[in-house]
Amino acid sequence: RKEVEQDPGPFNVPEGATVAFNCTYSNSASQSFFWYRQDCRKEPKLLMSVYSSGNEDGRFTAQLNRASQYISLLIRDSKLSDSATYLCVGTLSNTGKLIFGQGTTLQVKP
Amino acid sequence: ETGVTQSPTHLIKTRGQQVTLRCSSQSGHNTVSWYQQALGQGPQFIFQYYREEENGRGNFPPRFSGLQFPNYSSELNVNALELDDSALYLCASSFLGSSGANVLTFGAGSRLTVL
Numbered sequence: 001r002k003e004v005e006q007d008p009g010p011f012n013v014p015e016g017a018t019v020a021f022n023c024t025y026s027n028s029a030s031q032s033f034f035w036y037r038q039d040c041r042k043e044p045k046l047l048m049s050v051y052s053s054g055n056e057d058g059r060f061t062a063q064l065n066r067a068s069q070y071i072s073l074l075i076r077d078s079k080l081s082d083s084a085t086y087l088c089v090g091t092l093s094n095t096g097k098l099i100f101g102q103g104t105t106l107q108v109k110p
Numbered sequence: 111e112t113g114v115t116q117s118p119t120h121l122i123k124t125r126g127q128q129v130t131l132r133c134s135s136q137s138g139h140n141t142v143s144w145y146q147q148a149l150g151q152g153p154q155f156i157f158q159y160y161r162e163e164e165n166g167r168g169n170f171p172p173r174f175s176g177l178q179f180p181n182y183s184s185e186l187n188v189n190a191l192e193l194d195d196s197a198l199y200l201c202a203s204s205f206l207g208s209s210g211a212n213v214l215t216f217g218a219g220s221r222l223t224v225l
Contacts, residue, residue, distance in 0.1 A: 004152075008150075034213075042218065043200055043216040043217060043218050043219055044153065044200070044216055045216070046213055046214075049213075087152050087153075097143065097155050097158060097166050097168075098143075098145075098153070098155065098202075098214060099155065100145075100152030100153045100154070101152050102150075102151055102152050103151075103152050
């Protein structure tokens with residue numbers, strides 16, 4: 001079993017739609033979690049950190065449920081520019097070793 | 111503030127050859143991590159270097175080796191290349207201090223094709 005698992009998609013949604021991505025992790029020792037965004041043939045870039053209390057950044061909302069070992073990302077009012085692969089990421093400690101999920105591909109269509 | 115730079119951006123090798131990939135860390139960062147990203151997969155942790163020593167390693171064979179230099183730049187060396195080594199190799203730097211590491215900054219990657 002992979003340490004971080006995501007549905008690879010692709011998710012095809014119209015502009016303006018709300019879309020949610022889910023992610024589960026297997027190692028309860030995982031301490032910190034993030035969502036990264038990766039555009040085609042580019043490097044991953046940090047989208048947002050994920051906190052147990054839930055956090056929001058504009059149209060993006062991230063949630064962490066440690067009891068269920070589950071992470072989510074909600075994107076409201078999807079834009080064409082949101083089309084990318086979204087990577088769920090955990091860390092075992094504060095050493096900088098990131099454990100990536102496979103990534104979920106989002107395609108927003110006009 | 112300069113970001114993370116990697117070279118070369120693309121290269122083609124044949125099975126059995128050796129390759130060296132280079133990475134310059136972001137200014138102010140002291141730690142470099144290397145990741146391998148195969149097509150359609152998430153990046154996989156290879157190893158991390160801190161203070162010129164390996165500081166953690168993923169599930170990669172010994173033919174994957176690295177170096178970190180006093181200026182915090184780094185190299186990834188892969189010997190006896192195999193077809194499955196074809197991937198995007200990502201370097202990421204961060205600052206590791208007494209309170210832990212800050213967020214990683216990734217370079218644009220080196221895309222290796224093994225024929």
